[in-house]
Amino acid sequence: MIRFSNVSKTYDNGTQALKNVDLEIADGEFVFIVGASGAGKSTLIKLLLREEVPSAGAIEVNGYTVNRLKRRQIPGFRRSLGVVFQDFRLIPTMNVYDNVAFALRVTNVSTRDIRRRVPYILSLVGLASKARCKMNELSGGEQQRVALARALVNNPKLIIADEPTGNIDPELSYEIVDLLNEINKVGTTVVMVTHEHDLVAQFNHRVITIDDGSVVRDDADWGQR
Amino acid sequence: MKGSSFTYLIKEGARNIWVNRMMSLASIGILVSCMLLIGSAILLSINLNGMVSYVENQNEMVAFLEDSADDITVSAVKAALDKNSNVDSFSFVSREEALERYSEIVPDSLLENLEQDKEEVFPLSFRITLKDLSLIDETTAQIESIPGIMRVNAPTNVAETVTGIKRAVYICGSGIVIILLAVTLIIIANTIKVTVFNRRKEINIMKFVGATDLFIRMPFVVEGVLLGVISACLAYLILWGGYTYLMNYVQTQAATTLSAFLKNLVPFSQVAKQLLASFAVGGVAIGVFGSMIFVRKHLKV
Numbered sequence: 001m002i003r004f005s006n007v008s009k010t011y012d013n014g015t016q017a018l019k020n021v022d023l024e025i026a027d028g029e030f031v032f033i034v035g036a037s038g039a040g041k042s043t044l045i046k047l048l049l050r051e052e053v054p055s056a057g058a059i060e061v062n063g064y065t066v067n068r069l070k071r072r073q074i075p076g077f078r079r080s081l082g083v084v085f086q087d088f089r090l091i092p093t094m095n096v097y098d099n100v101a102f103a104l105r106v107t108n109v110s111t112r113d114i115r116r117r118v119p120y121i122l123s124l125v126g127l128a129s130k131a132r133c134k135m136n137e138l139s140g141g142e143q144q145r146v147a148l149a150r151a152l153v154n155n156p157k158l159i160i161a162d163e164p165t166g167n168i169d170p171e172l173s174y175e176i177v178d179l180l181n182e183i184n185k186v187g188t189t190v191v192m193v194t195h196e197h198d199l200v201a202q203f204n205h206r207v208i209t210i211d212d213g214s215v216v217r218d219d220a221d222w223g224q225r
Numbered sequence: 226m227k228g229s230s231f232t233y234l235i236k237e238g239a240r241n242i243w244v245n246r247m248m249s250l251a252s253i254g255i256l257v258s259c260m261l262l263i264g265s266a267i268l269l270s271i272n273l274n275g276m277v278s279y280v281e282n283q284n285e286m287v288a289f290l291e292d293s294a295d296d297i298t299v300s301a302v303k304a305a306l307d308k309n310s311n312v313d314s315f316s317f318v319s320r321e322e323a324l325e326r327y328s329e330i331v332p333d334s335l336l337e338n339l340e341q342d343k344e345e346v347f348p349l350s351f352r353i354t355l356k357d358l359s360l361i362d363e364t365t366a367q368i369e370s371i372p373g374i375m376r377v378n379a380p381t382n383v384a385e386t387v388t389g390i391k392r393a394v395y396i397c398g399s400g401i402v403i404i405l406l407a408v409t410l411i412i413i414a415n416t417i418k419v420t421v422f423n424r425r426k427e428i429n430i431m432k433f434v435g436a437t438d439l440f441i442r443m444p445f446v447v448e449g450v451l452l453g454v455i456s457a458c459l460a461y462l463i464l465w466g467g468y469t470y471l472m473n474y475v476q477t478q479a480a481t482t483l484s485a486f487l488k489n490l491v492p493f494s495q496v497a498k499q500l501l502a503s504f505a506v507g508g509v510a511i512g513v514f515g516s517m518i519f520v521r522k523h524l525k526v
Contacts (some may be wrong), residue, residue, distance in 0.1 A: 015506055019268060049433065072437075074438045075435045076431075078433060078434065078435035079434075079435035083433050083434075087429045089426070089429070089433070090430070091427050091430060093244045093245075102268075102431075102434065103434040103435075104429065105230065105233055106434055106436035106437070106440055107435060108230050111233075130369070150434065154434075154435075
């Protein structure tokens with residue numbers, strides 16, 4: 001469950017990125033957040049990840065009141081969600097297996113469980129045969145699937161995808177969103193930020209449109225329009 | 226933290242050294258160079274100090290006893306000298322020994338002209354070496370006040386010069402070591418800063434997958450410890466080899482007038498343990514604290 005209650009964010013330089021946003025996303029939903037560049041999408045993600053704190057209002061994610069989290073509570077909160085970034089954010093010196101296992105290692109999972117869980121997740125995203133490959137040996141689409149595997153490996157309740165198709169070929173974009181769709185079908189909440197309207201139109205999901213820091217539209221089923 | 230996580234973090238730290246080998250090599254190079262500079266400055270300072278101490282030890286003061294001094298007086302003076310905290314060593318010189326020493330430097334013809342018994346001319350005396358030559362005036366006064374002492378001949382001028390040189394060596398040596406330490410800290414701080422900056426993305430990723438600050442810092446700390454230890458060992462070995470070679474070369478090549486000084490060069494074994502310990506502690510401390518401080522900046526995500 002995600003709840004934004006009257007959230008505003010003004011940066012130190014005076015830029016008002018979000019204005020009085022009220023938003024609720026239920027568990028198990030798949031939501032696209034769309035909007036032009038500078039609309040406030042990135043700020044929304046930063047607030048969701050507790051990279052930034054709101055200037056006003058309250059944010060609740062996975063039972064955590066994010067705006068009130070103490071520094072030492074942040075790692076625990078972030079372990080309850082999986083994140084996929086536009087630029088993949090993979091560690092280039094590690095192979096596919098280690099990049100995924102890494103997310104488990106930080107949570108003190110035993111080596112035996114890591115050995116069991118990582119191959120399973122890699123097979124889910126279709127990369128079982130590339131476990132020993134380095135990042136520079138993979139295509140953009142494959143790298144994004146590694147990032148997706150890393151986000152999934154902790155079995156999070158929520159996946160936040162920040163423009164996950166922004167750096168990959170259009171034909172592979174569908175594949176990535178379809179993977180997210182499959183993940184959502186087993187009950188994981190997915191919030192995906194994108195500006196690719198054509199891609200959004202191919203899936204029947206809720207679409208929240210942000211413009212100039214405010215939620216201007218909230219369509220329950222854009223794909224059906 | 227679980228045992229498996231701890232082992233992983235140690236392995237990760239060691240792996241990072243290899244993965245970022247060019248940066249590791251640069252860090253080791255800088256650390257070794259700095260340690261060599263500081264080590265050389267320390268060795269030079271110790272040796273100069275040793276040479277000055279050698280000169281210092283060559284300067285004795287002589288305390289002459291009154292003509293009437295008998296065995297009881299001599300024993301009393303010995304006891305008083307024993308009690309004096311600044312007296313390093315002393316030796317009693319009998320009239321016969323004094324004559325013997327005198328005849329070594331004065332032509333026999335001069336001695337033959339003496340009207341009285343030759344031995345009687347020379348008073349009983351003590352040759353005294355001091356621990357701290359800078360206290361020569363106070364010690365001279367103390368010895369002069371011992372009953373039975375007639376006069377004390379003290380090389381006050383030499384003492385002042387030697388004490389001055391010693392102080393200068395100490396001040397210059399300490400100054401150079403402090404400056405080198407400061408320069409070393411700045412260079413190493415920048416090296417660690419660059420290393421951490423190069424890996425800021427990695428730190429950022431760790432934060433987003435829920436790593437605690439301790440988990441992120443540990444590999445950097447392990448890396449710092451390993452680089453510090455490797456550099457300390459390398460610097461120690463180079464300094465050992467270089468110093469031993471130089472000492473052998475100087476001692477075989479030097480002119481005979483200098484040989485007395487050079488015999489007093491401090492052998493490496495005498496300072497080896499302290500040097501290795503300071504290098505290791507210094508290297509590890511810089512590695513650990515440097516990593517802790519500079520990683521911290523990137524943890525605020």
